[in-house]
Amino acid sequence: MNAFQVLVVGVLAFLFAGSIVALYRGWSTRRESLIWCALCIIAAAAMLQPELTVRVAHALGIGRGADLVFYTAVVVMMVGFWMVYIRLRYLRRDITTLVRHLAILEARSGLSGSSGRKGPDPIHDRPPTA
Amino acid sequence: MNADAAHGQPITPAEATAAVFVVIPAFNEASCIEQVVQAVRAAGPLDVVVVDDGSTDGTGDLARRFTGHVLRHLINRGQGAALQTGIEFALLAGARIIVTFDADGQHCAEDVSALVAPIEAGTCDIVLGSRFLGRAVGLPGGRRLLLRFGVWFTRLVSGAKLTDVHNGLRAFSRRAAERIRIRLDGMAHASELVDQIVRSGLAYQEVPVTVRYTPYSKSKGQSSRGAFRVALHYLLGRMIR
Numbered sequence: 001m002n003a004f005q006v007l008v009v010g011v012l013a014f015l016f017a018g019s020i021v022a023l024y025r026g027w028s029t030r031r032e033s034l035i036w037c038a039l040c041i042i043a044a045a046a047m048l049q050p051e052l053t054v055r056v057a058h059a060l061g062i063g064r065g066a067d068l069v070f071y072t073a074v075v076v077m078m079v080g081f082w083m084v085y086i087r088l089r090y091l092r093r094d095i096t097t098l099v100r101h102l103a104i105l106e107a108r109s110g111l112s113g114s115s116g117r118k119g120p121d122p123i124h125d126r127p128p129t130a
Numbered sequence: 131m132n133a134d135a136a137h138g139q140p141i142t143p144a145e146a147t148a149a150v151f152v153v154i155p156a157f158n159e160a161s162c163i164e165q166v167v168q169a170v171r172a173a174g175p176l177d178v179v180v181v182d183d184g185s186t187d188g189t190g191d192l193a194r195r196f197t198g199h200v201l202r203h204l205i206n207r208g209q210g211a212a213l214q215t216g217i218e219f220a221l222l223a224g225a226r227i228i229v230t231f232d233a234d235g236q237h238c239a240e241d242v243s244a245l246v247a248p249i250e251a252g253t254c255d256i257v258l259g260s261r262f263l264g265r266a267v268g269l270p271g272g273r274r275l276l277l278r279f280g281v282w283f284t285r286l287v288s289g290a291k292l293t294d295v296h297n298g299l300r301a302f303s304r305r306a307a308e309r310i311r312i313r314l315d316g317m318a319h320a321s322e323l324v325d326q327i328v329r330s331g332l333a334y335q336e337v338p339v340t341v342r343y344t345p346y347s348k349s350k351g352q353s354s355r356g357a358f359r360v361a362l363h364y365l366l367g368r369m370i371r
Binding site: 086089092093095096099100102103104106107108 | 199215366
């Protein structure tokens, strides 16, 4: 094993261990951890046994192992970016919902204060639910 | 309705005198918010709701001097988000008709009555202002082309035959406002709105309005690059619900 292989495999081992830890600490779902572990194993195998990628590439009708790695990396990255983008959109939507909720609550409290309305406030004075 | 589900029971604000609410989304509009709110208030018995979308120039404080309904977004979320906030608040406050109005001084407050009239007459639920049926004073050629492209694009994607899509002057009956929910926070909400209007099956119509372009309003408008981004956001928004 050359120095580069040692470095990359070390990083992949670290990521693999991180995925396991994340699963046990509840930071990621089982599916997410499984995908990360599988990616780490496949990348490590390709790094340690480059002839494996050549064999798979030939089986798929691709000329070189390096091409297979390149095409796979592009597809995986695109899927990854898309998933992150979708998650970011949902996160933005959640932030907007939260900001909106706060704005309306604040406006309501201002209204009830300025109008001098007596009696319980429909939202703030609601009894706590279980 | 989403508003009720999200924010509890309907409210009855003591200051709500009219059932027509004008929602003005505003982001850093300190230089003209006073003028705009005053003009709308002078146009009739209207309740003005200003949604300060995270302004850093004191827009919200200024607006508070002229209307009791000022909602504040803690952080900037975009015009679409601010409109939805204002609409939800107006619904909770018992609005019968909700008008949306830009804060940059482009719109004429006198047009509000023309927008409200068809809804009050019961002929339709949604009224959209059109500067191309009315007047677009000082509209630059490039912007005209961009707006025409927007109309063509929306017609292609939504199938709505409108003459003006990105006009912030609109009116909704309560029924329509309850059915429509703006999900796109930014400027792409205009096309999304048209989409939802078409899908809702509610009757809609365009009325002529006047839009006056000033150096200030032009500086706040969309660039052609911005318009491309808006189109992209709209298409992605259709893909990801």
